[in-house]
Amino acid sequence: MRSWWGWGDLEDAVAGAERAALIGRVAELLPDAELADHEPPAIGDLNVGSPRIVPPAALAALCSDDVADRVGHARGKAFRDVVRNLLGEVGEVPGLVVRPRSERDVVDVLDWCADARIAVIPYGGGSSVVGGVEPRLDGAHVISLDLGLLAGVVEVDATARAARIQAGIYGPALEDRLRPNGLTLRHFPQSFEFSTLGGWLATRAGGHYATVLTHIDDLVESMRVVTPVGVSESLRLPGSGAGPSPDRMFLGSEGTLGVITEAWMRLQERPRWRAGASVLFDRYDDAVTATRGVAQSGLNPANCRLLDPMEALLNAGTDSPGGVLVLGFESADHPVEAALDRALELCRDYGGRPQPRSARNASDTWRTAFLRMPYQRDALAAHGMIVETFETACTWGAFPALREAVLSTAQGTMRALGTPGVVTCRFTHVYPDGPAPYFGVYAAGRWGSTVAQWDEIKTAVSQVLSDHGATITHHHAVGRDHRPWYDLQRPDPFASALRAVKSTLDPSAILNPGVLLDPSRQSPT
Amino acid sequence: MRSWWGWGDLEDAVAGAERAALIGRVAELLPDAELADHEPPAIGDLNVGSPRIVPPAALAALCSDDVADRVGHARGKAFRDVVRNLLGEVGEVPGLVVRPRSERDVVDVLDWCADARIAVIPYGGGSSVVGGVEPRLDGAHVISLDLGLLAGVVEVDATARAARIQAGIYGPALEDRLRPNGLTLRHFPQSFEFSTLGGWLATRAGGHYATVLTHIDDLVESMRVVTPVGVSESLRLPGSGAGPSPDRMFLGSEGTLGVITEAWMRLQERPRWRAGASVLFDRYDDAVTATRGVAQSGLNPANCRLLDPMEALLNAGTDSPGGVLVLGFESADHPVEAALDRALELCRDYGGRPQPRSARNASDTWRTAFLRMPYQRDALAAHGMIVETFETACTWGAFPALREAVLSTAQGTMRALGTPGVVTCRFTHVYPDGPAPYFGVYAAGRWGSTVAQWDEIKTAVSQVLSDHGATITHHHAVGRDHRPWYDLQRPDPFASALRAVKSTLDPSAILNPGVLLDPSRQSPT
Structure with missing residues (x-):
């Protein structure tokens, strides 16, 4: 459940024992x-107002006013969301909560909401960590538009290796549906089990591949989007x-310009060849240089994850003064040992010491631990810890x-x-021209204040990112929480253009108000 | 000259002899x-009106009213442009012709033209084959904004392998400036010698790589664009x-939203390993299937050019009933023989017969012939031939x-x-989900009517592309000539959004009117 x-x-x-051990390690x-x-409060004890929205009769069957349903759709799954829930x-x-079946x-829900001036928050899996699905509308009328019933794989084109997929499908169901065709989307964000195709597309999610096909953007062949002024469908084009x-x-566009209902996605064959290794370094600078060498080599590893010494210690149980580089190659077509060998050679040039191991097991072990992290985060949060991540490029x-500046500012x-x-x-993820660093903060907070404490840390480090010309997000999206820094990052003429697009496609300004654009600068027409 | x-x-x-031989082969x-x-007419014999535009004194030094200069900027280099010039x-x-030095x-030119309601056609190398630089404005005032003096490589970041480059630089000058750093953009369109970085960016040019990095889009780290309402500059971000x-x-955006003045471009190291081969097939269907196999293999050849039997005969001198697949691999980091071997194995699975040869020589031979093609086109055009290409994906x-439909409709x-x-x-170019086919038409026209004859062929085949859900252009851009089909291809809500962006960034509608957007639906504010 x-x-x-x-x-x-x-x-x-x-x-139980897992929790005791985790807390013991923190202590x-x-x-x-x-x-x-x-402990979290009981749903019945929460102070939730009654819905004041009456849907038209024709749409009533799609609508739920159940308190647990509504509370479950009220925010995402960031640390600050979880702690506020616990409190x-x-x-x-x-x-x-409105669940369209087609x-x-x-279209009908958007028409109704535009007429009635009801805000619409498109909702996939609700795994946003940036306030992307949270109403902050001073009590204005708002519905959560849950796409969960639009969850089919409608058509598979095995020749082009592509499939037409509805936006509300979750990761595991999607992969289950593709498996009989020997195909896979190979998009495995940490939220994989609890997020949807539509959410990935709307937020430019980062996926499985550390190189080349890093964002879901590159896996899109065409999209179908319901905007308040009509349906937009692009042609199926390879380029x-x-x-x-x-x-x-x-x-x-994060639900601000339209509701993505389906997309033709480019698929992969399941990998049959794999090779991987971990490489230890004595000096972190050397590890970074070696990782850059691999990123610029054209070897294109599927996995190229450099853990700094603290990350290696905490999340890989490895004590290495220069950190650990985890490399993985995969292919459905050809052996990849030679690519791994060459990558390890590049690492040795900078003092790297490869620790060979079975790539399959290493990647499975990592994946299990990776998917477990948010659950551990919740346990730690319930014990008064501040546990959160942020990322950039x-x-x-x-x-x-x-x-250096992020670490010293956070500390x-x-x-x-x-x-x-x-x-x-x-x-x-790594690119020929730079890395996508992902930071984790683990601190002993004061229960009742940990959200405010985290917000203070987050504001300080976000300013550092901004000052250094780094992006406010590589794949967590902007939502409501990143907007102040996104406003700084985005070129002004582009901001004007985006506002014009918003006014054109969403003239009643009902779609996810407060996300991407400052609503005080966006008046309904 | x-x-x-x-x-x-x-x-x-x-x-001379080259021309005689060419015409002999056609006969x-x-x-x-x-x-x-x-023969082309003498410039002095052309009926060119006097310029009726008086620039402000401060900008007069940038402006040329020389007849040859103006005529040289009046259109691109399509077959229909060349023939009209010959006539x-x-x-x-x-x-x-206005040449900014900074x-x-x-900014000043755009301000002047917005005030004076003068249309501005941004001009790089003028190699457009889609009417992208041609005024069709019923005699309205128009200037050609030639970026040729903004042609520097301003900064090289060897660590990130990127360079800040001004938009007006031509291909050879760009490569000359990067060579001392051991770097290359590796963007070699057929127009390489006579087109500019800004033109490539504005038109989403297709370049050297047959796979992965096919369009210049993916080589862009950040861009600087002067719009009539301000300068837009994105951050340098790898992702x-x-x-x-x-x-x-x-x-x-093809010069309709702003003037690109510079960009940080992602560079490559010069390749040190190369391997290539040609593969003959008895059946074209098999050749296509084999090419698809290579495109979906993840081997990512730099060159993967399938010539159909007629193309092979005409442009490679190879008589092969199923056509020829030309494969090339390259790397600055590691040997690529194994990748070629695997690709050839895939070809053999479909009856392909590899004809090994030196990749270096094969690619040099091709490149020389490739760069020679437009000159041959001009000679043939002067002899009354209809010679033109069009492309899609x-x-x-x-x-x-x-x-099948393109061939039969054209015939x-x-x-x-x-x-x-x-x-x-x-x-x-080839993608995992489909190819980018490039068609050539060679027909004996009637001198004086070849433009009209070509236009009729082009209209017919463009309709075929549209009917089959193919794009009206993979890398030749939209310009003025493709707009009717682009209007059909583009989703309506996106068209509305693009018009809104245009109105916001170019409120006086001075930038390249008639390109991308129907000017009758775009009124100056």
């Missing part, structure tokens, strides 16, 4: 942490040069100073807050 | 062709997920019927016109 307050399924929560690392346990601070809750239903790309306008030249803020902790860094 | 009427430099025109292929020679039909000519000059991509809005499943139209000829097809 899905948790209303935290990550994933209730029965998979970290409990060792942060001896001053308080670590008392806090019973529900905040604004959508008046209704694209026609989506095109006819004007600016229509798909690229909707990719990353920058050029190779900018990275060393950026990491300095934690000291000032009296919340001792550690900061970790890994690369989730 | 640059030709005002045809391709490239006058001294490189096809003449053999098309015995009924007339093939009389026609002395100059049509509309820009009143002035970005500040670009980002912060909202829809700003760069992707300007890529393909579609899914693998759609390709066989599309090619049928040629028969109806009484212009006997041949149609060829090759793939310029």
